[in-house]
Every structure is written in structure tokens, then in C-alpha cells.
Amino acid sequence: MSVRLVKAPIxxxxSELETDKEAYLREYQQLSESDEDPINQWLKLARAKGDTSDTDPVLLNLMVELYRKVDNLEKFLKNxxxxxxxxxxxxxxxxxxxEHFKLSEAVLQEGVxxxxxxxxPVHPKRDVGIFFTALDSSLAKITKMHERDEREWSAYLTARERVLIREAKEGRE
Known part of the structure; x- marks a missing residue:
């Protein structure tokens, strides 16, 4: 089986799914789009009502990100x-x-x-929950990922390909 992979530093x-399947499913749902932070909930509601139609979308997104950063700082300070x-x-x-990824170490058990x-490493940085099956000791196939996370994974893959192509062109010149 031939799988096309691109180098990515992430x-x-x-853990094995059978270790605590219920807890993993719960975290997977918490990391999903449906359980986002309150500012995102507010933003979606405001967009649905049309309250953001007169606002520059880039500026609005930057303000939301600033709010998140302040919120994260507050959480950090409160430990x-x-x-x-x-x-x-x-x-x-x-x-x-x-749909695949390869680990730097051979730590997987085939079929598990x-x-x-x-x-x-996207903007905004966040954790993505995935379920996967080991095809061998280091190669895995992603079996479940939220739709938004799939889009970001694909966008990150494409960005990495562009970087590697640019580096290869610069190396030939």
C-alpha cells in the first residue's frame, strides 16, 4: 500500500482506545466544534442575527483572538x-x-x-482529538476526526507541501 506523506513537525x-474508551470519547466531544469557548458561541449567535454585517471580518477575528489570549492569560495567572x-x-x-501519519518512533501495535x-500549529492553536488504527509499528490511519479538524489538517498538510516545494526550489538555484 502506497501512502503519500509530507514531513510535518507536530x-x-x-493511548490505546480500550484503556478508557468512554473518557476518550468525552474529551473528543469536548474538543469538537460544538463545545467551543463562550466567545465563539457569542460570535456565531451575533453572525446568525446579522449583528456583524457592518464589521470588518478580519478585524473581528483579530479582536476575538485577542480576547482569547487575555482569557488564556487570566487562566494561566489563576493556575x-x-x-x-x-x-x-x-x-x-x-x-x-x-488520512495517515507516521510517528518518529515505532511504538504502535499493528491493528490496535x-x-x-x-x-x-494553526491559528488559533488548539488541540485536536483523533481516533486512529495502527497499520504497522509507526504508520497509522486516521479513522475519526471532526469535520472542522479535517479541514485544518488538510490545510496544514497543503501548507507544509508548499514550504517543502519552496525549499527544494531554493536548494536547486
Missing amino acids: EIAF EEPKRVSLTHEVAIESIGF EYYGRVAM
Whole structure:
């Protein structure tokens, strides 16, 4: 089986799905689009009502991000951390594809299902919950990911491809 992968410097924390399937499903749902922070809920409601029609969308998004940063600073100062389930492994992802990824270490068991949390290096930075099955000791196939996360994963993959193409062109010149 041929899988096209692109080098990508991201991290994943994961555990076997059978370890605590219910807790992993709950966290997966919390990380989803439906359980977003209050500012996003407010923004969606304001957009639905048409209250943002006279506002510059880029400026509005920047203001929302500033609000999030202030909110995160406040949480940091109060020593509040987001509640995340404990995962047994933390490994670097070497390369990614649209439906696959390859770990830098051979720590998977072929055929075993896993739940993982990826810290996506996109704007805004956030954790993405994924379910995957090991195809071999380091290659995995993503079996479940939220729709918005799939779009961001694909956009990140495309951006990485562009960077690598640009670097290859610069190397030839």
C-alpha cells in the first residue's frame, strides 16, 4: 500500500482506545466544534442575527483572538489548566498525509485502535482529538476526526507541501 506523506513537525499524545474508551470519547466531544469557548458561541449567535454585517471580518477575528489570549492569560495567572485525559504516550509525528501519519518512533501495535490528541500549529492553536488504527509499528490511519479538524489538517498538510516545494526550489538555484 502506497501512502503519500509530507514531513510535518507536530506532536501527538495517545493511548490505546480500550484503556478508557468512554473518557476518550468525552474529551473528543469536548474538543469538537460544538463545545467551543463562550466567545465563539457569542460570535456565531451575533453572525446568525446579522449583528456583524457592518464589521470588518478580519478585524473581528483579530479582536476575538485577542480576547482569547487575555482569557488564556487570566487562566494561566489563576493556575487553571484545561482538563484533559491522561494519555500514555507522547511522540513526535514525522510526516502526515490526508488520512495517515507516521510517528518518529515505532511504538504502535499493528491493528490496535488508539485515541490521540494533536497540538495543531494553526491559528488559533488548539488541540485536536483523533481516533486512529495502527497499520504497522509507526504508520497509522486516521479513522475519526471532526469535520472542522479535517479541514485544518488538510490545510496544514497543503501548507507544509508548499514550504517543502519552496525549499527544494531554493536548494536547486
